[in-house]
Structure formats: structure tokens, C-alpha cells
Amino acid sequence: MSKCSGDKQVKAKNCDPCSPPSVDCCSSAVTTEQNDSPTLWFENMIDNCYDYAIDAKSNSRPIVGIMCEYAPRELIMAAGGVPVCLCGGSAKTIPAAEDYLPANLCPLIKSTFGYHITKTNPFLEMADLVVAETTCDGKKKMFELMAETKAVHLMELPQKQDDSEAFEHWVTEIHKLKAELETRFDVQITPEKIREASRIMNRERNLRRGLAGLMKADAPPLTGRQLLNFKSIISGIPTDLEKYEEAAEILRSHSRNGDMSSRVRVLLTGVPVVHGAERVVDIIEESGGLIVCMENCTGLKPILEDVDLNAADPIRALAKKYFHIHCAVMTRNTRRIDYLRALTAEYRAECVIDLVWQACVTYDIESYQVRRLAEQELHVPYLRIETDYSPSDSARIAVRVEALFETLRSSYRTGQPCRK
Secondary structure: OOOOOOOOOOOOOHHHHHHHOOOOOOOHHHOOOOHHHHHHHHHHHHHHHHHHHHHHHOOOOOOOEEOOOOOOOOHHHOOOOOEOOOOOOOOOOOOHHHOOOOOOOOOHHHHHHHHHHHOOOHHHHHHHHEEEEOOOOHHHHHHHHOOOOOOOOEEEOOOOOOOOHHHHHHHHHHHHHHHHHHHHOOOOHHHHHHHHHHHHHHHHHHHHHHHHHHOOOOOOOOOOHHHHHHHEEEEHHHHHEEEEEEEEHHHHHOOOOHHOOOOOOEEEEOOOOOOOOOOOHHHHHOOOOEEEEOOOOOOOOOOOOOOOOOOOOHHHHHHHHOOOOOOOOOOOHHHHHHHHHHHHHHHOOOOEEEEEEEEOOHHHHHHHHHHHHHHHHHHOEEEEEEOOHHHHHHHHHHHHHHHHHHHHHHHHHOOOOOOO
């Protein structure tokens, strides 16, 4: 039987960080008996990851925690390690964190640190190292507190993507991480090991892009929420890759669900929707929307680009792939606007919903640019939702989302362009 940290023996999925909310999504091909296997596999994702991590530990493989898409998973895998995402998605651990952190701080940061304080995330407890990064100031200062009792390696992320010197600095930071992993875990990370890990991650990204691409159809075979469920907090698990392939094959051959074609097609951008914090996604789709594209860090953003396997220097190839991620911490973050423009057209989104966690300053400020793009250039309605992990504002959010959708439907009936 799996166990969480602490004295009580329980299944891993019954630990707070691992328990997603109960969701009754609209029906689709994913729920049919024909493809129960991949669906059920990812529904049990936390237990699967727990078992995988425990097996890795028993075979002397290190567990390395990450909290950002900028952490190069391939380098961790090349060191024989297991990269696991530690981002907290529960409101329950936030009160414990607020004894150390400001109340008006990003809920993702507080939730994650709350798990650290309460020792209720088994993956964080078994982590031999946490790879941190200087993205937002909140994370950076939280990592300082975590480092008092946990091994933390901090990567300094330069934030000018079009600056050649900034890129060279990032290459140096990846070399430093390589040296840290080699020293700490007494391994040698060879170019061949990096390329092999890159092949695995390229395959994973390609499979996830394929699943996401199914949402381009007039009547996609799954909802955005169901697509979001096809994810794992541990990268490169062989069975995950097999299940991605199996799910894609089944979904591509399944008849389309007519209900999907009547829903409002939504592009969701903004902050990541981490495991356990899917409330806004549920509200959007329960209100008659269909999230056909998630541009955020738990969607397409980290999988849009692969690592060049033919590059002479695999470290520089890693640096290039990760440095191109268009997070709001980058300045100027023109890549995000470029991708939003392209993805809105590619997925034929009828509106843009911008999700911002409370006190996430970078995404909050960029909301102005996203709204300007949506309304003035793309001529689609825009809605900004600022919230945290508490469900207290769910009814208010639902009213705003429903109003947006009704405005869109009214514009279809009258043939007038929609403005929101």
C-alpha cells in the first residue's frame, strides 16, 4: 500500500496534493468503454507516479523536484533522476504557508510551501533535490525558505529572450545544473545520455501535441477538461507514452460528438492550471464552453518546441528549447502574443479567457496586451478572471462566463460583431 508522509498509511491519491476535484464533464468519446484503459490510467495518475517514484528510489534513482517549465527535465533524466512537478493545487495547505508567507501572494506558491511545512506531499518529501529558478519574485523568496530544510539548486533565469548575452548566461546556468547533478548524485552526464533523454521528451511532447490537435475539429472527441487530465507530474514514464499513443488512436477513429459543435470555442491563456486547481476550467465547460486550446504552462506552452537532436552541443540545444518558453516573466514577451495570434486562428477560438492567480503580477500586467490583441486585432471577446484556490467566487465567475457566452450567441443571431 502506498503511503503519504507522516504516520498514517493511506493510498497516495488520498493525500491532499494528489486528489483532484470530482468532475462530471459533458459526455464524449473519452468516457466510452472502448478506451477506458488510457482514461483510467491517467485518472490514477498520482498513484501511478507514486509507484514509479518508489520503484525508482528502491533502485537508487534520485527524485528531483521541479516547479517550473524552465527546469530542463532532460538533464535530470540524463543523470538517472526522476523529474517530478511539485506545484501545489490545493487550498487546504495555504493557511500553514501564511504563517511564513504574505496572505496576498500567489496561491500556487503558498499551496506548494504549505505542503513543505505540513509534510503532506509524498513526492516533495522523497525529493533528493529541488531545482528552483528565478522566475517570479514570490517563488524566488519562497525557495529561500524551503532551502533552510531542503536541498535546493537555484537557476538564475535571464529574462531578455532576444539578448544574445542573456542566452549565453542561460547556457552557463544549465552547465551549472549539470555539474550539481553530477556531483550530488555521483554520475557522469554524457552527451549521449542527454540526447537519449531528449529523444524521450521529444516523443512525449509530440504525443501531447497530437492529443491537443484533436481539439481543432468542429466537434472534438473530448473536452478541454478531459484533455487536461491526460498529463503526468513525472516526465518520461514509459507507460504514459504508451497510453498517450493508445488514447490518440482511439480518439482519432471515434465518431465526433455533436454536442461539442454547439459549444463556444474558448482559448484559455494565463497562469498554469495545476493538478487539483482545475475549478475555473470546470466552470467554463459547465457553462457551455469548450476549451479548444490551453496556451498556458499546463497546456501547449511547454510542448510547442522540441530539442534539436542533431545539434553539435546538446547542452546548447537544451538551453535554446527552454529559453524560448514565453512566460510572462520575460521582457518583452512578444512570443506570447505571437503564439496567441497563431493559436486563436489554428484552433478557431471564438473568445479568449485570461486566467490570473491572485498576486501574479507579471500575468496580471500582461492582461492588458492580451485584451488588446483579442479585441482590437483578432476581434474576439476577451474575459479576464482573477481568482485564487478558494471556491468562494465560483458563482460570480460562472455568471461572468455565462454572460460572455450569451453575448457571443446573441452576436451570431444578429450577425453583429461581438464586443465584451
